[in-house]
Structure formats: structure tokens, C-alpha cells
Amino acid sequence: MRYAEDHKAQTHQRILHEAAARFRRDGIGATGLQPLMKALGLTHGGFYAHFKSKDDLVEKALRCAADQSAAVEKAPLPAETFIEKYLSAGHCAAPENGCPLPTMSSELGQRGQPSEITDEVIHRMLAKLEAGLPAGRQTSEQQDRDMCVMIMSSLVGAISLARSTKDPALAERILETTCAQLKQQIALV
Structure with a gap:
């Protein structure tokens, strides 16, 4: 059976998108290569035609997740709105579609594999927050940067x-309290 010329590139992208979602939802360590490939209807052995190792996939999937987050957050938002949307x-409830930092940053740090992509996501998020601070x-x-x-x-x-709690009321309280306190801090200064 002949495949289209771009079949390998399309398969590579499918693997990246699925891995980016699973890493954000389940974590890096909990995402096995065999279940990842099986979910896409591919064999575990085929993985190595696309990536050198799981670490290679992690870095590329983190880039994919960062790019997906950036595409969603195009328009500048007031800091209060950014906070409300984030929280x-x-x-x-949908970590597979959200910011990669809550799930992936702690795990990358624990693995001793910090990433430049994490730095990019952090800098981009800081820039959006700074740009959205109220005028006047x-x-x-420096105080704005620190805030x-x-x-x-x-x-x-x-x-x-909030994602780690079993009690939905506690998760809601964490999100709402943090949101209210952060918005209050912005208004106070």
C-alpha cells in the first residue's frame, strides 16, 4: 500500500498533538509510549521512525503544547480577564487543552530536565499579564514585573x-479565592 507523500509528516503531527494532550492531562511519566501509539492506531515500533526517544518526544510535544496555547491567547486581555479565564x-477540567505549565513544569523539574520552551511559555505569560495591567x-x-x-x-x-483535589467544592474554593485575591492585588496598587 502506497502512502501519500506527506503521510509521515501527518503521522508525526498526530503523535505530537496526542502526546501534548496526554502529557498535559496525565503527566509525562504516566504517559506510556505503547498506549500513546495504540490510541492513534499505530505500533509502538513505529514510534522510533519519528522520534529518537521519549525525551525527544517530550521536548517536541512541549513545543506543540506551547504553540497551541499561544494560538488560543492571541488577543491581549486585561489582566483581570486573563486571571478569570486561567482560573x-x-x-x-480540561488540562489536555490548556496551559502546559501546571502539569509539565513540575514534572520536568523533578526529572532534572528543565526546558527552554518552559522559559518561553513563562516569559510569554508574564508579558501578557504585564500588558494587561490597568493603566495609570x-x-x-519592576514592581509590575514582580507582581x-x-x-x-x-x-x-x-x-x-484544584486539579489534584477530590472534593469539587474545595477545588472551586481554591480557584475562586485565588482569582478574587489576585484581582484585588491588581486593584490595590
């Missing part, structure tokens, strides 16, 4: 905690 029940604030650029680091850390931490 939404929808984002919390009586703060220095955005605190906001971003709180966002990622709150989503991670």
Missing part, C-alpha cells in the same frame, strides 16, 4: 491544587 472551571498604576516597571511573577505563580499553583 476557570473549564480550564481546570502608581508602580514602577506578574507572583500572579503567574499563583495561577499555575491554584490550577495544580
